[in-house]
Amino acid sequence: MIINSQNTRNRIAYAVFLLVIVVSGYFLENLYYLQLLTFIGINTLLALALNMLMGYAGQISLGHAAFYGIGAYGTAILTVHCHFSPWLALPAAIAVAMAVAYIVGIPTLKLSGYYLGMGTLGFGMIIHILFREWSSITGGASGFIGIPPLELGPVSFASGRNYFFLVWGCVLISFIACQRIIDSRIGRALRAIHDGENAAAAVGVNTRALKLQVFVLSAAISALAGFLYAHLVFFISPGTFSFIASIRMVTMVVIGGMASVWGALLGASLLTLLPEWLHAFSEFEMVVYGLILMLVMIFLPRGLFRGLLDIYERTLKKNTH
Amino acid sequence: MQEILQYLFSGITNGAIYAVIAIGFSMLYNSTELINFAHGEFVMLGALCMVTFFGALHLPLVVALVASIVCIAATGLVFERLAIRPVRHPEPIVLIIITVGASIFLRGIGMIIWGKDAHTIPSFSAHPPLDIAGAKLLSQSIWIIIILLATIIGLQLFYKKTLTGKAMEANAISKRAAWIVGIPSKMMIMLAFGLSTAIGGLAGVIIAPVTMSSYDMGTMLGLKGFCAAMLGGLGSLWGALLGGFLLGILEALGVGFVSSGLKDATAFLLLLFILYVKPGGIISAASAKRF
Numbered sequence: 001m002i003i004n005s006q007n008t009r010n011r012i013a014y015a016v017f018l019l020v021i022v023v024s025g026y027f028l029e030n031l032y033y034l035q036l037l038t039f040i041g042i043n044t045l046l047a048l049a050l051n052m053l054m055g056y057a058g059q060i061s062l063g064h065a066a067f068y069g070i071g072a073y074g075t076a077i078l079t080v081h082c083h084f085s086p087w088l089a090l091p092a093a094i095a096v097a098m099a100v101a102y103i104v105g106i107p108t109l110k111l112s113g114y115y116l117g118m119g120t121l122g123f124g125m126i127i128h129i130l131f132r133e134w135s136s137i138t139g140g141a142s143g144f145i146g147i148p149p150l151e152l153g154p155v156s157f158a159s160g161r162n163y164f165f166l167v168w169g170c171v172l173i174s175f176i177a178c179q180r181i182i183d184s185r186i187g188r189a190l191r192a193i194h195d196g197e198n199a200a201a202a203v204g205v206n207t208r209a210l211k212l213q214v215f216v217l218s219a220a221i222s223a224l225a226g227f228l229y230a231h232l233v234f235f236i237s238p239g240t241f242s243f244i245a246s247i248r249m250v251t252m253v254v255i256g257g258m259a260s261v262w263g264a265l266l267g268a269s270l271l272t273l274l275p276e277w278l279h280a281f282s283e284f285e286m287v288v289y290g291l292i293l294m295l296v297m298i299f300l301p302r303g304l305f306r307g308l309l310d311i312y313e314r315t316l317k318k319n320t321h
Numbered sequence: 322m323q324e325i326l327q328y329l330f331s332g333i334t335n336g337a338i339y340a341v342i343a344i345g346f347s348m349l350y351n352s353t354e355l356i357n358f359a360h361g362e363f364v365m366l367g368a369l370c371m372v373t374f375f376g377a378l379h380l381p382l383v384v385a386l387v388a389s390i391v392c393i394a395a396t397g398l399v400f401e402r403l404a405i406r407p408v409r410h411p412e413p414i415v416l417i418i419i420t421v422g423a424s425i426f427l428r429g430i431g432m433i434i435w436g437k438d439a440h441t442i443p444s445f446s447a448h449p450p451l452d453i454a455g456a457k458l459l460s461q462s463i464w465i466i467i468i469l470l471a472t473i474i475g476l477q478l479f480y481k482k483t484l485t486g487k488a489m490e491a492n493a494i495s496k497r498a499a500w501i502v503g504i505p506s507k508m509m510i511m512l513a514f515g516l517s518t519a520i521g522g523l524a525g526v527i528i529a530p531v532t533m534s535s536y537d538m539g540t541m542l543g544l545k546g547f548c549a550a551m552l553g554g555l556g557s558l559w560g561a562l563l564g565g566f567l568l569g570i571l572e573a574l575g576v577g578f579v580s581s582g583l584k585d586a587t588a589f590l591l592l593l594f595i596l597y598v599k600p601g602g603i604i605s606a607a608s609a610k611r612f
Contacts, residue, residue, distance in 0.1 A: 060414055107597045113413055114356055115600055118551060122592040125544070125585070133582035243540070247421050254418050283433055290426025294404050297419045301410050 010179060013262075014172070021168045025161060034160040038232060040272045041167035042225050047252040047264035048174055049221035054250070055258035056182060057214045058194030059109065060117045063124020064249050067219040069131055069241030070097040071226025076144045076236060077137060086150055086231060094223045101219030102212065109211045112197070124246050131238040143237030150231045157231070167228050174221055175261050181217075182261075190214060191259075255296055257303030266305050326456035328577040329570065334462040336569020337469045338528050342546025343553065343561035344472065345520035351556040352493045352513035355416050359400070359424035361543015363518045366427060367393050367525025368534040369435045375529070376442035390522050396427075397518025401511050424539070431536035439533035465527045472520060476558065489513060541585065548588040552595050554602025563603060567591075 028034050046068060053059050074093025078084040084092070108119040131138050138144060150157035150166070157163045181187050192200035193207050201207045230236050248271060256267020274292070278285040300307030342364060349357055370392050374385035404419055448460040479486040492499040492509040500506050524546070525534075532538070549568045553560025572587040595602060 054414070060417075062417075111596060111600060114555075115596060117413070117417065118547070118592060119596045121544070122548070122589040122596070125589040126593070129582070129586045129589075133580075133586075243544070250414075251418060251421070254414060284429065286425055286429030286432065288429075290422045290424070290429060293422030293425065294419050297415050297422065298404065298407050301408070301412075301415045 014176060017175070018172060021165075021172065025164050025168070031160045034164050036272070036276070038160070038164050038167050040269050041164070041171050042229050042232070043252060043268035043272050044171050044265050045167075045174060045221055045225035045228070046249050047256060047268040048171075048178060048261060049218045049225070050249050051253045051256075051258065051261070051264045052178055052181075052190075052214055052221070053218040054253055055260065055263070056187065056190045056194060057211055059211055059215070060113075060250070061120040061215075061218075061246070062117045062243075062250065063120035063122070063127070063246050064218070064222055065241040065243070065245035066124045066127035067097045067101065067222035068226040068229070068245065068249075069127060069238075070100060070219075071223030072230040072236045072241070073131060073138055073144065073226075074223065075227045075230050076147045079148055080144070080146055081137070086148065086227075087152070090224075090227050093227055094220050097219045097223035097226075098216045101216045105212045105215040109208070109215060121243065121246070125243060128238055128242050131241060138238070141238060143235055145235050147230050147234045147236070149234070163232060167232075170224060170228065174224075178261055186210065186213075194259075251293060253303075255293070255303055257305030257307070260303075260305055263303055263305035267303070270304070323455035324577065326454055328573045330453075330456055330458050330462065332570035332573030333566065334459070334465055334531070334569070335572065336566035337462075337465045338524055338542075338565075339546050339549040339568050340562050340565025341469055341472060341520060341524040341527070342542060343550035343565050344476070344558060345517045345524065346547055346550040347553075347556055347558065347561045348476070348520070349513055349517035350550075352489060352517075353510050355405070355411075356413075356420070356547070357517070358417060358420040358543070359427055360517070360521050360546065361539035361541070362424045362427035362431070363393050363397060363521035363539075364525040364528075364542050364546075365431055365534070365536065365539030366396065367522030368529040368532070368538065369431055369440070369525070369536070370522070371526045371529040372435065372440040372442055372534055376440065382445055386526055389526050390519050393522025393525070394515045394519035397521075398511060398515045400518070401514035405514070406507070406511075424543075428536055428539065431539075435536060437536065439535040441533060442529050444530045459531065461527075461530045465531075468523065468527050472523065473558065473562065485512070545588045548592040551602055552591055554604040557602070557604050560602050560604040567603075 024037065025034075028037070046064070049067075050061065050064050053061055053064075071093050074096050075086060075089040078089035078092055079086050104123055108116065108123065111119050132141050135141070150163075155162060157166055182190075189200065189205045189210055192203070192205055193210065197207050226241075229240075252267035252271045253264065254267070255270060256265070257263025274289065275285070278288055281288050296304065302310070342360065345363075346356065346360055349355060349360075367389055370389035371385060374380050374388050375382065378385075380388065400423060404423055405416070408415060408419065444459070444461040445464045446460055450457040450459050451463075452458075480490055481487075488499065488504045489509050489512060491502070492504055492506050493513075496506050499509070524542075528534075528542075545568065546565075549564035550561050551564070552568060553562065553564025568588055568591060571591065572584055575583045575587045
C-alpha cells in the first residue's frame with residue numbers, strides 16, 4: 001500500500017513536470033529565456049548523471065566533465081570530419097564514453113574517499129589536456145567550429161523552441177529511467193553500497209560490478225548532455241570541459257541535494273541561473289559565488305532540497321505540538 | 322649533455338616548489354585528514370602579497386617575506402575559524418565543496434585587489450646565473466632550494482623539539498588520547514591550518530620572481546602540489562619532498578624530450594599511475610614516518 005502511494009506520487013510528479021515543460025515551451029516567447037531553460041535542461045542531465053553515481057552509489061567523481069566532453073567532441077569529430085549524420089554520431093559518442101568509463105572504471109573504482117576523488121580528477125585533467133593539445137583533431141585551445149544543427153526529416157531543431165522540447169524530452173526520459181532503476185532491486189543495492197560497501201558485499205551485492213555499471217550509465221547520460229550541448233551552440237572549446245566544469249557538476253548535485261532526482265533539477269537550475277543573477281555584482285561575482293557555496297554547505301550540508309524539506313517538517317512538528 | 326643538465330636544473334627548481342606546496346597539503350592532511358582544495362589559492366595570495374610588499378613597496382626582502390607569510394597565515398586561521406570549524410558533519414564531500422568554494426572566493430578576492438594583470442618582481446638577489454657545464458642555474462633557484470631546506474629543518478625542529486609541535490603530533494595520531502592528556506584539539510587544528518597555509522604562502526613568495534603572478538595561477542599549482550603529495554605518500558614529509566622532485570624532474574624531461582603540450586599531463590599521468598599501482602604513494606602509509 002505504501003509502495004503504491006509512493007508510485008502514485010511519483011506519477012503525479014512526472015505528470016506535473018511534463019505539463020510544466022509543455023506549457024513553458026509553448027507560451028514562452030522570449031528567446032533568451034528559452035535558451036536559458038535549454039541550458040538548465042542540459043545541466044540537469046549532467047547533475048542527474050552524477051547524482052546516480054554520487055548520491056545513490058556514494059562514489060565521488062571529480063572528473064565527470066570528461067564524459068560530457070567526450071559526448072560533445074565525439075559528435076563534433078564524427079559529424080564534421082567523418083560526415084556522419086548526427087543521429088548516427090549520437091550512439092557512437094555515447095558508446096565511446098561508455099567504453100572509456102568501463103576501462104577507466106575498473107582500476108579507479110577500487111579506490112575510495114579522497115583517493116577516488118583524486119583518481120577521477122586525474123582522469124578528467126588528462127582528457128581535458130587531450131582536447132586542448134590534440135589540435136589536428138579537436139581544434140586545440142581555440143576550439144572546434146562548424147558543428148551542424150540537428151534536423152529530423154522536416155523538423156529542424158535550429159530554432160529555440162524545438163531544441164527546448166528535445167532537451168527537456170531527454171531530461172524527462174532520463175528522469176523516468178533513473179527513477180525506475182532507483183526503485184528496483186539494483187537501486188536498493190546501490191544505496192546499500194552507499195551506506196556500507198563491505199556490508200553490501202556481505203549480503204551478496206556484487207559491489208564491483210554494480211559500481212562499474214552505474215559509472216558507465218552515468219558516463220552515458222553525461223555524453224548525451226555533451227551531444228545536446230554541441231549541437232545547441234555549434235562551437236565547443238576545451239574550457240567548457242575543464243576541472244572547474246567537473247567541480248560545477250559536483251556542486252549542482254551537492255547544492256541541490258544528493259540521492260534525489262528533483263534535487264538534481266533544483267541544483268542545475270540554481271547553478272545555471274546564479275551566474276546570470278550575479279552579473280549585477282560584476283567583479284564581486286566570484287566572491288559571492290564562492291561565499292554561497294560555503295554557506296550552503298556549512299548550514300545545509302544535505303543540500304537545499306533536503307535541507308529546506310527538513311526545516312519545513314520541523315516547523316510542521318513544532319506547530320502540531 | 323648540456324641540454325639534459327639545463328632541463329634537470331629547471332626540473333629541480335620546479336620540483337622544489339611542488340615539494341613546498343606538497344608539504345603544506347601533507348601536513349594538513351596529517352593533522353586533520355582534510356584535503357584543502359583552496360591550498361593553491363594561498364600560494365597565489367603569497368605570490369601576490371610579495372608583489373605588493375617587495376615589488377611595489379620596495380620593503381627589505383626579509384620584511385616583505387615575513388609580512389607576506391603573516392598575512393597568508395592570518396587568512397588561513399580566519400578560514401579555519403569561519404568556514405571549517407562550524408561544519409557539523411565533516412564528511413569528505415562536504416569539506417571538498419567548502420574548500421572549493423573558498424578557492425573561488427579567494428580567487429575573486431585576488432582579482433579585486435590585484436586586478437586581472439600578471440605581475441613580476443625582481444629576483445631576491447641580483448647575482449648573475451651560475452654557469453655549470455654550460456647550463457645556467459638562476460640565483461632564484463638556489464634561493465628556492467635553500468628555503469625548501471630551511472622549511473624542512475624548521476618543521477622537523479618544531480615537531481621534535483617544541484612542546485606545541487609534540488602536542489600537534491599527538492593530536493594528529495589520536496585526537497581523543499591527546500584530549501585526555503589535556504591537549505586543546507581545536508587549537509591544534511587551527512594551528513595546523515595556520516602553519517599549512519603559511520607554508521603555502523611561502524611557496525608563493527619564492528616563485529613570485531620566476532613566474533608571472535596573477536589571480537588565476539593557484540589552481541594548477543595546487544593540483545600539481547597535490548599530485549606530488551600523493552606520489553610520495555600523503556601525510557609524509559619525506560614523501561612530499563620525493564614526490565615534488567620526481568614530478569618536477571619528470572615534467573622537465575617530458576617537456577624537453579617529448580612535447581611541451583605534455584607538461585601539465587605529466588603530473589596527472591603520474592597520479593593515476595601511482596593510484597593504480599600503489600595508492601599509498603611511494604613511501605606508503607604503513608612505513609611512512611610522520612612529521
